[in-house]
Amino acid sequence: MRLASVRAPALAALLLLVLALAVALAVRPPEANASTSCPAAFRVLHNDRVGALSLPAGSYRIRVQGLSCGRAANLFPVFLNDYDGRLPGGWTVGVRGSGRGVFRNGAASFSVTRRSSSGGGGGPVVNLTCAGTFTVPAPTQAGLLPLPAGGYRLTRLSTISPTCGQATQLLTGFVGQSTQLLPGGWVSLPDDGAFVNGSTTYGFRVDAVR
Numbered sequence: 001m002r003l004a005s006v007r008a009p010a011l012a013a014l015l016l017l018v019l020a021l022a023v024a025l026a027v028r029p030p031e032a033n034a035s036t037s038c039p040a041a042f043r044v045l046h047n048d049r050v051g052a053l054s055l056p057a058g059s060y061r062i063r064v065q066g067l068s069c070g071r072a073a074n075l076f077p078v079f080l081n082d083y084d085g086r087l088p089g090g091w092t093v094g095v096r097g098s099g100r101g102v103f104r105n106g107a108a109s110f111s112v113t114r115r116s117s118s119g120g121g122g123g124p125v126v127n128l129t130c131a132g133t134f135t136v137p138a139p140t141q142a143g144l145l146p147l148p149a150g151g152y153r154l155t156r157l158s159t160i161s162p163t164c165g166q167a168t169q170l171l172t173g174f175v176g177q178s179t180q181l182l183p184g185g186w187v188s189l190p191d192d193g194a195f196v197n198g199s200t201t202y203g204f205r206v207d208a209v210r
Contacts, residue, residue, distance in 0.1 A: 034065070035063050035064065035065040035111075036063065036064050036065070036069070037061065037062075037063050038061070038062040038063065038064060038069035038072065038073070039069070040062075040069070040073070041059045041060060041061060041062075041115065042059070042060045042062055042073060042076055042077075042112070043058070043059050043060070043127055044056070044057050044058060044059075044060060044080070044114075045057060045127075045128075045129055045155070048080050050079050050080060050082060050085055050087075050093050050101070051082075051084060051085015051086075051093050052085060052093075052095050053085070053093050053094075053095045053101040054098045054099070055080070055099060055101070055112070055114070056098065056099050056114060058099070058114050058115065059114070059115045060076075060099075060112045060113060060114050060115065061112070061113045061114075061115055062076065062110055062111070062112055063110060063111045063113070064109075064110040065107075065108065065109050065110065066106075066107045066108035066109060067108045067109075067110065072110040073159065074158060074159050074160060075091070075103065075110070076103075076110075076112065077128060077157065077158045077159070077201075078157075078158050078201040079091070079093070079103060081157060081192075081200060081201065087103070088201075089105065090105050090106070091103050091104065091105045092104050092105070096111075098114075099112075099113065099114030100112070100113050100114065128155050128156040128157070128158070128159070128161075129153060129154075129155045129156075130153065130154040130155065130156070130164035130167065130168070130204075131164070133151035133152060133153055133209055134151070134152040134153075134154055134168060134171060134206070135150075135151055135152075136148070136149050136150060136151075136152065136175070137149060140175055140176055141175075141176075141177075141178055142171060142174035142175045142176075142177065142188060142195075142206075143174055143177055143178070143179060143180055143181075143182050143186075143187075143188025143190070143195065144178070144179075144180050144188045144190040145188050145189075145190045145193060145195075145206065146190070147175065147206075148208070150208055150209065151208070151209040152206050152207060152208055152209060153206075153207045153208075153209050154167050154168065154171065154204050154205070154206060155204060155205045155206075155207065156203075156204050157194065157196070157200070157201055157202065157203050157204060157205060158201045158202065160201075160202060161201075161202050161203055161204055162202075162203075162204065167204040170184075170186065170195065170204070171195070171204075171206065174186070174188070174195065182195070184197065185197050185198065186203070192205065193205055193206050193207060194206070
């Protein structure tokens with residue numbers, strides 16, 4: 001009886017420990033640290049950079065961890081506008097080589113890797129450049145942005161920016177105005193050749209067609 005009374009509490013404690021471990025394993029997310037390769041590629045149209053990360057023009061594969069592919073696809077063009085590498089929302093940029101980098105924010109991160117120019121496949125690309133050109137028949141300006149006569153290409157700053165049709169209508173309304181602050185809360189950024197509203201990631205850029 002004395003031996004049984006000594007072993008029973010130890011056995012009960014061992015069973016409780018095993019039960020606690022089983023519960024911990026059961027509730028742990030099985031893929032908490034797993035990364036996912038996104039099915040769609042992202043196209044960088046011009047040689048660009050984010051801080052020290054050099055991003056040559058081309059198609060990029062995105063791999064995410066702790067966030068969705070859609071969220072990463074929205075963030076990447078935003079970060080491309082931050083040439084100094086000081087990213088919004090607590091994000092940081094890391095360099096793994098030319099055309100290879102990673103963006104981190106706590107447990108969330110996504111990496112971008114330039115695909116070989118000879119590589120095939122990859123699904124649809126995210127292209128923010130509008131088809132066609134915007135024609136300026138005579139020298140003018142839009143806000144503080146001078147517009148010599150010629151053709152211009154419009155590029156949305158992110159996937160949540162106005163559509164290409166909306167951007168064309170907006171630019172048509174801005175032509176001939178000479179103030180930085182434009183109707184509807186829009187602001188002209190002549191150094192960037194862009195028009196934004198409320199955020200530097202919501203708007204469009206204007207580039208002369210060479």
